[in-house]
Amino acid sequence: MALYIFKRFWMMLATIFIIATLTFFLMHAVPGSPLEAERTTNETIQANLEKFYKLDQPLHIQYFDYMKSIATFDFGPSIKDPNRTVNELLERGFPISFELGIITILVAVISGILLGTMAALRHNKMIDYAAMAFAVIGISIPNFVLATLLIQQLAVTWGIFPPATWKSPMHMVLPVLALATGPMAIIARLTRSSMLEVLTQDYIKMARAKGIKPIRIVLRHALRNALMPVVTIMGTLLAGILTGTFVIEKIFAIPGMGKYFVDSINNRDYPVIMGTTVFYSAFLIFMLFLVDIVYGLLDPRIKLHKKEGDV
Numbered sequence: 001m002a003l004y005i006f007k008r009f010w011m012m013l014a015t016i017f018i019i020a021t022l023t024f025f026l027m028h029a030v031p032g033s034p035l036e037a038e039r040t041t042n043e044t045i046q047a048n049l050e051k052f053y054k055l056d057q058p059l060h061i062q063y064f065d066y067m068k069s070i071a072t073f074d075f076g077p078s079i080k081d082p083n084r085t086v087n088e089l090l091e092r093g094f095p096i097s098f099e100l101g102i103i104t105i106l107v108a109v110i111s112g113i114l115l116g117t118m119a120a121l122r123h124n125k126m127i128d129y130a131a132m133a134f135a136v137i138g139i140s141i142p143n144f145v146l147a148t149l150l151i152q153q154l155a156v157t158w159g160i161f162p163p164a165t166w167k168s169p170m171h172m173v174l175p176v177l178a179l180a181t182g183p184m185a186i187i188a189r190l191t192r193s194s195m196l197e198v199l200t201q202d203y204i205k206m207a208r209a210k211g212i213k214p215i216r217i218v219l220r221h222a223l224r225n226a227l228m229p230v231v232t233i234m235g236t237l238l239a240g241i242l243t244g245t246f247v248i249e250k251i252f253a254i255p256g257m258g259k260y261f262v263d264s265i266n267n268r269d270y271p272v273i274m275g276t277t278v279f280y281s282a283f284l285i286f287m288l289f290l291v292d293i294v295y296g297l298l299d300p301r302i303k304l305h306k307k308e309g310d311v
Helices: 002-029 043-052 059-071 086-121 126-140 143-157 169-198 202-209 214-226 228-251 257-266 270-298
Strands: none
Touching: 002 059, 002 270, 059 270, 086 126, 086 169, 086 214, 086 228, 086 257, 086 270, 126 169, 143 169, 143 228, 169 214, 169 228, 202 214, 214 228, 228 257, 228 270, 257 270
16 A cells, blocks of 8 residues: 555656646647737836736746646735735635635535435436436536526525625535535436446345344445446546536526636636646645545555555
């Protein structure tokens, strides 16, 4: 385990380095300047602005300064809002985005596993058909389309929930539903198919023959093995949920990182774009690493590294 963690740690650093490098050169490959909106006829002012943001330096110097800022976790000031640094924007926006993401993940995982398990235990019954129909609909509708429908029906037409912002639990319901429906549908389908396969295994039949209570068979024996496919895709689902919050945050006017990131793209705000990209990439890579560890703990048969003599 220690060797596996050590190797994965260096792989994470290498991946972050590659992502940071690609982000830097792709941003600078786009025609134009981030100071386009600040363009002035006074050449002295323009030169001072370029010097302040180090845009007058050769590209390789800017690159090394950028990598240094990543190593020290100091992304510098925002070009659009020079009174705030990128670190301050992250400190202000990320906790809200993280809260939205965590609530969404919990709702998606718990609801998806429960729905998939119920569908498997009631195979070819009404609840099975209803659960799978819901799953198909949930997978088919993009979250931004679902968000619009939820606002129109539950907020505007019926007035049950507030349409925007992030001030109370009532404000959280619609954005969480919009984000969680798709992943919940995927988890439900995977749990159902995996559970149906596990329930036909010999050790489940043996447990039933011994007179073990059905609820214990499901929770202690069947569900643990049935969740392996779900854990396998959790890394992808985590990435999709946490990055998908950007669009949902913009739709629901949530003051998270989505607002700053979308605005920074529109304003060509290099420091915010690159800082946010690197920060979220590092966070998601770390989450994928944790998923791999959990995967190994859930199934002891999985070897995290090869032993001597293994092929």
